[in-house]
Amino acid sequence: MAEFIEQDIVPGVQFISGGICNRGIIAAGGDVLVIDSGISVAEAAPLRAAVNNLRDQKRALTLFNTHPHLDHVFGNQAFADATIIAHQGVRDNMLTTAAATLEGMKKNNPQMAEQLGDVIITPPNLTFQDRVTIFVGEIEVQLIYIGIAHSPSDSVAWLPQSRTLFAGDLLFNDIVPAMPPGGNAAAWITALDTLKDLGAEHVISGHGPFKTPQALDDLQSWIKQLYQQVTNAIDNGWDKETAIAKIPAEMQRIAPRGHDERFPGAIGLVYDEIQRKTA
Secondary structure, three states: OOOOEEEEEEOOEEEEEOOOOOEEEEEEOOEEEEEOOOOOHHHHHHHHHHHHHHOOOOOOEEEEOOOOOHHHHOOHHHHOOOEEEEEHHHHHHHHHHHHHHHHHHHHHOHHHHHHHOOOOOOOOOEEEOOEEEEEEOOEEEEEEEEEOOOOOOEEEEEEOOOOEEEOHHHOEOOEOOOOOOOOOHHHHHHHHHHHHHOOOOEEEOOEOOOEOOHHHHHHHHHHHHHHHHHHHHHHOOOOHHHHHHHHHHHHHHHOOOEOHHHHHHHHHHHHHHHHHHHO
16 A cells, blocks of 8 residues: 655645655645545545544535546545535546546556556536635635646646645656646646746645745756757657657756656657647
8 A cells, every 4th residue: 555644734734645646635624625536545545534534524525636637536436425626627538538548457457457446437526617716714725727738637726825736747846747648748838837927835746746836947847848859859850759769868868857667658749749730
């Protein structure tokens, strides 16, 4: 079982690490808002136990899904009794792709499927379009839709009183970001400008260690550099396979990050994106 590590950020706000993805707990006045559930019921179980210790059973329990990727939502069933809120695109994506994703994993990666256990796909039951404000006790939490960037539907949780931002997978710290199909690298660069404009003092990433808000600039610079490297590769006549073979070494020389096995997916996504623009 994964570790479950709680770190206080400001009063009433916790950063939860130790699982596949980072998560969060916001608790005040007996109300609790959870940021993402994790990849499985087993991973979500200690999160739910922590929530139960903080919550007045007569008060509100809410789960916010930042985006629809399985590592953030396949633990939702542990919160089936809660209000599960997300952008409409998250619900739509889960309803149309989650079952196929799960079946594909059982077929192609049975070891991972076994670790997931019996997943009951539990989509959000409350959705928003642009933004919505929730009050957790006296803590104001703005859920803001950012758009297509890392995923087909990315949103963040912004706490203006403490200037705390839960960025979801719009922020990866110290590791190569996952850039799967359905995202858009150019839009991700713009999304990071939007997040920087909030002026956060505390930023929680979807993956990687807790770092200062400078991490937003660091990731943005990294994606820009990757975009430029792939653009140069295309201008030099490289096919996608050549780009995937040659670009990682240069990227690691410029700005090294862990999880270099993600480079093929990242380079492939950017390569196809640029090709569509120039077609």
